[in-house]
Amino acid sequence: xxxxxxxxxxxxxxxxxxxxxxxxxxxxxxxxxxxxxxxxxxxxxxxxxxxxxxxxxxxxxxxxxxxxxxxxxxxxxxxxxxxxxxxxxxxxxxxxxxxxxxxxxxxxxxxxxxxxxxxxxxxxxxxxxxxxxxxxxxxxxxxxxxxxxxxxxxxxxxxxxxxxxxxxxxxxxxxxxxxxxxxxxxxxxx
Numbered sequence: 001x002x003x004x005x006x007x008x009x010x011x012x013x014x015x016x017x018x019x020x021x022x023x024x025x026x027x028x029x030x031x032x033x034x035x036x037x038x039x040x041x042x043x044x045x046x047x048x049x050x051x052x053x054x055x056x057x058x059x060x061x062x063x064x065x066x067x068x069x070x071x072x073x074x075x076x077x078x079x080x081x082x083x084x085x086x087x088x089x090x091x092x093x094x095x096x097x098x099x100x101x102x103x104x105x106x107x108x109x110x111x112x113x114x115x116x117x118x119x120x121x122x123x124x125x126x127x128x129x130x131x132x133x134x135x136x137x138x139x140x141x142x143x144x145x146x147x148x149x150x151x152x153x154x155x156x157x158x159x160x161x162x163x164x165x166x167x168x169x170x171x172x173x174x175x176x177x178x179x180x181x182x183x184x185x186x187x188x189x190x
Contacts, residue, residue, distance in 0.1 A: 007025050007026055007027045008025070008026055008073065008075055008076075009023045009024065009025060009026075009075065009076040010023060010024065010025075010026050010029055010036050010037075010073050010074060010075065010076055011023050011036065011037065011074065011076050011077070012024055012029060012034045012035065012036055013035045013036060013037060013123065014035060015035050015121070017035070017037075017106065017108075017123045023076040023077075026073055030118045030119065030120055031117070031118070031119075032119070033119030033120075033121050034121065035121045035122070035123065036073065036074075036121070036122060036123070037073075037074045037080065037122070037123045037125055038071060038072060038073050038074065038122045038123070038124055038125070039071060039072060039074060039080055039083045039084040039087060039124070039125050039126075039127065040068045040070075040071045040107075040124045040125070040126045040127065041068065041069055041070045041071065041084050041087065041088055041101070041127045041128070041129060042068055042069050042126070042127070042128045042129075042180050042184065043069040043070070043094075043128070043129055043130070043131040044128060044129075044130060044131060044184045044187075044188070045130070045131050045150065046130065046188070048152060048153050048188065049150040049151060049152055049153075050069075050150070050151055050153070050156055050181070050184065051069040051092075051131055051135075051138075051148060051149075051150055052066045052067065052068075052069065052148070052149055052150075052151055053066070053067055053068065053069055053070065053091070053092070053140075053145050053147075053148055054066050054067075054145065054146040054147040054148070054149075055067055055144075055145075055146060056142075056143060056144050056145060056146050057146060058143060059144075060113070060114070060118075061113050061118070061120075062170050064146060064167075065167065065168065065169065065170055066149075066159075066168050066169055067169070067170060067173075068180075069088075069092065069131075070084075070087050070088040070091045070092055070094075071087060071091075071124075072086075072087035072090075072091070074125075080103075080125040080127075081098050081101060081127075083125075084096075084101055084125075084127050085097075085098065085101075090141055090144075091140070091141045091144050091145055092138045092139065092140060092141070092145065092148065093137075093138055093139030093140075093141075094131075094133065094138055096129055100129045100130070101127045101128075101129050102127060102128050102129065102187060103125070103126070103127050104126050104127065104128055104179075104180070104183040105126050105179070105183070106123050106124065106125055106126065107123070107124040107126055107176055107179070108121075108122075108123055108124075109121075109122045109123075109124055109173075109176075110122075111172075124176075126180065126183075128180070128183060128184055128187060131150075135148060135149070135150055153181065153184075153185065156177075156181055157181070160174060160177050160178065160181075
């Protein structure tokens with residue numbers, strides 16, 4: 001599919017994140033800068049590691065950078081949790097249940113790409129869950145995922161510290177990554 005988005009209908013929300021009752025194709029929402037929801041699921045292990053996904057080289061936005069374990073747009077009419085479970089199954093072959101997920105917050109992300117042709121205004125609905133299978137048991141989706149790896153909290157922090165120069169994380173998302181790391185640490189210590 002090259003660098004094009006898979007086009008599906010998504011629900012449009014206000015810039016406060018409230019439902020509008022409207023739906024649109026994802027491509028149209030990105031072209032018009034309409035606000036919409038996405039899900040982000042971060043997976044962690046009991047021994048303090050975080051699963052990172054390397055974005056496919058085919059991606060239009062941030063190819064080959066490392067990011068959230070599983071993420072995606074929420075289909076029109078789909079709940080956040082349904083989307084989180086579906087995306088996790090599609091992207092890394094992991095079947096989770098609703099009760100496995102812990103919601104840690106909502107992050108507004110407003111970005112412009114491709115010289116302004118794409119205005120991406122997304123509310124990330126952010127979840128965490130414990131990864132209970134081995135890394136080699138996960139099945140990366142070919143068009144979406146280049147690779148998967150587990151990093152320790154320390155490695156995560158070091159990579160983050162140098163993200164302006166190491167081409168690892170999306171450097172502009174540093175505050176978001178720190179928020180996620182802190183939420184996971186908190187969950188493991190409770």
